Amino acid sequence: MKLSHTLVLLLFMLSLSAVAQRKKGDPEPAATSSPIAAKVAGLQKFPGYFEYYYDEKQDKIFLVIDKFDTEFLYVYSLATGVGSNDIGLDRGKLGAEQVVKFERRGPKVLLVQPNYFYRAISANKDERRAVEEAFAQSVLHGFKVEAEEGGKVLVEATDFLMEDAQGVSETLAETKQGNYRLDTKRSAFYLPRTKNFPQNSEFEATLTFAGDPAGNYIRSVTPSPSSVTVRQHKSFIQLPDNNYAPRTFDPRAGYFNISYYDYATPIAEPIEKRLLTRHRLKKKDPTAALSEAVEPIVYYLDRGTPEPIRSALLDGARWWNQAFEAAGYKDAFRVELLPEDADPMDVRYNVINWVHRSTRGWSYGASVIDPRTGEIIKGHVTLGSLRVRQDYLIAEGLLAPYEEGKPVSKEMEAMALARLRQLAAHEVGHTLGLAHAYSSSTENLASVMDYPHPYVALTNGKVDLSHAYDDKIGPWDKVAITYGYQDFPSGTDEKSALNNIIQQSLKTGLTFLSDQDARPTGGSHPYAHLWDNGKNPADELSRVLDIRTVVLKNFGVNNIKPGAPMATLEEALVPMYFFHRYQTEACVKLIGGLNYRYALRGDGQPVTEMVAPAEQMKALDVLLKTIAPASLMFPEDLLKIIPPRPLGFDRHREVVKIRTELTFDALTAAESAADMTLSLxxxxxxxxxxxxxxxxxxxxxxxxxxxxxxxxxxxxxxxxxxxxxxxxxxxxxxxxxxxxxxxxxxxxxxxxxxxxxxxxxxxxxxxxxxxxxxxxxxxxxxxxxxxxxxxxxxxxxxxYKREKLLTPPPGAPIGQQEDAACQRF
Structure with missing residues (x-):
């Protein structure tokens, strides 16, 4: 029957009205003309990199796979955390990034992780196949095909997207917090962070872990410790194109690296290949001394960061533009506030997260990298929010600022914010690919990639914090960024040009030494240390002990605010009594010490040299001062004004351990301080x-x-x-x-x-x-x-069992270890 033109027009207008009234995010109507469309009819569609559908009634996700044998990046992370530094499950914590691909196997689809640790970089397919078949791959998940059409298949991805990829259960068990298991009945997809984009698909799920709590850490941060709920994020990311040029790793240059074995290497060359990690950055004009970047590197600060901390972190992170300018870039590095509608877990954003925990602890800088090339795809900084309060406490201990009738000094806040600027620069540096540079404190603060102890001076007998922390990028940072990011003009011998950058830095007296050289327990290097200052560790320890003597002599009621319980003097006292702990660690490394460099044959660096006997004896003399009664004594007037803790103010990890039940224990504090020196x-x-x-x-x-x-x-x-x-x-x-x-x-x-x-x-x-x-x-x-x-x-x-000597409270003027988890490489 033929319809009239009027009726056809009326039906068309009604159709348009129905479309217009459909709310944003409602399921798109699915055609039923194909097997996949029939299966997902009525489900909410998420078009993007991998198209997927959400079944709201069953809380399931169905994934359309249209890219078989095509590699992409799979990344998992925690969108929300547990809140305990000791457990280590922080908001924003990244898991391992993995290159994966989907492979069809009859009625199944396998998610396969190729083995990029072992490769054959060769045009010969048989040579490549021989290596692929020699080493194991990993199948991360298997999916059942629900429907298929025209080279596409539909699989249910619910189980995969809700599995405990981050290892929450395992972490809780390892930290002795209890045995927990994932409870699927109390887990569900989190739709506000489940999104799709042209080059990345994002999934997020609320996961609940049920168990019997066994540790105090989990009890202290969870409202019902038998039920621990977090959100886990998973991403499928399109791999970068092939226009990135990997840069060969040099141990002298200050970078992290990835490594792999290339079995196509000629036998006269090393089979293990090392590439440094860095962002992609190109000049618009490589021939210009100063050029804009084709695409600048942009970092985004967490909107949850309050003022004045926000401004301090923005300032400190922006210091890196000084280094990029030294490398010949104009405005190539920017730091902005994260847009309101942006998702910090989205791989498109380099982020600086402001993360809260129940106790102070480390900050760290991690990255999502392309495991094939070392290219950094996403920088991901985690800054612990309690850090600033610890620096403020240290300043209170040093300054005794609460003298009655006088205004409270602004120096405490100024010092704490100065450290936050340096901390922001330090952690962002890691996400630019840079490793710790622990010899720079002996080279006039040559790098923000060192751990700085606040520099305290005595001016006319009074504590001076005006130069507690540096306020800029150091000369070594400029060398490192130039080495990693310089874009050389066409025709340049890159290997020679890069070596020249290092050779020039050596001539100016700059060196690079990292983590393994700085650790105090068994370390031997006389100039690579954590939390130290000064060119000579023994001289600086002697100076620090003098400052400590003055501070302890003046310590009293003015170190706490009016109205505060007198017992809380102990919180400010602890970092003062152990003020010398890190310079002690630096000084002890002179004993049996060995001066060395990451020397390459022919680069002119000294290789090894034992520390001079006279230097060792001088260091020993100063170390013995740290365990002398004069150094370990508390002033009697001070001991008289530290009472037992009042109701509501229990002893905690930030005060000294005691053997006297309730009263302050001066002798056990001395025991902890003495063991600090003698055990090293x-x-x-x-x-x-x-x-x-x-x-x-x-x-x-x-x-x-x-x-x-x-x-x-x-x-x-x-x-x-x-x-x-x-x-x-x-x-x-x-x-x-x-x-x-x-x-x-x-x-x-x-x-x-x-x-x-x-x-x-x-x-x-x-x-x-x-x-x-x-x-x-x-x-x-x-x-x-x-x-x-x-x-x-x-x-x-x-x-024989060693006596249980009581240890000092957690130290590192920042936390136990400021960024021990700095990188995952």
């Missing part, structure tokens, strides 16, 4: 170097001579009475415990253990005589008990 000095690897270096050069101090000097300054020093004598006894017990521990340490060489054992035996003989001639009951008790410990140790060494 008697570390088995340091002791082993002393043995070896003295054997190679008799001018080098021997382990025996170092131990004899420590014993002479402690156990065998003239015994005092009262508080000073009690401190001597405390230190003696710490030394004896460390000596016996060293003599049994399986990581120590036999000769190290033998020498430590000999010193214990010599102390036994000496104390045996002292008991006979000592009248003071305290000292007789000390010697008698020490002798009993030695006899027990000697008679049953296999049953």
């Amino acid at each position: 000095l008697l570390h088995p690897s340091r002791a082993g170097r002393l043995v070896e270096y003295h054997a190679r050069d008799e001018k080098q101090p021997s382990l025996e001579s170092v131990l004899d000097k420590v014993i002479a300054a402690t156990v065998k020093s003239a015994s005092k009475n009262g508080y000073e004598g009690a401190l001597q006894i405390t230190v003696n017990n710490v030394l004896l415990d460390n000596l016996m521990t060293l003599s049994l340490d399986p990581d120590a060489s036999n000769q190290v253990r033998a020498i430590a054992y000999l010193k214990v035996e010599q102390l036994r003989n000496w104390m045996t005589e002292r008991v006979k001639i000592t009248a003071n009951e305290d000292w007789r008790a000390h010697y008698t008990f020490a002798l009993n410990r030695i006899r027990t140790f000697q008679n049953n060494p296999e049953d």
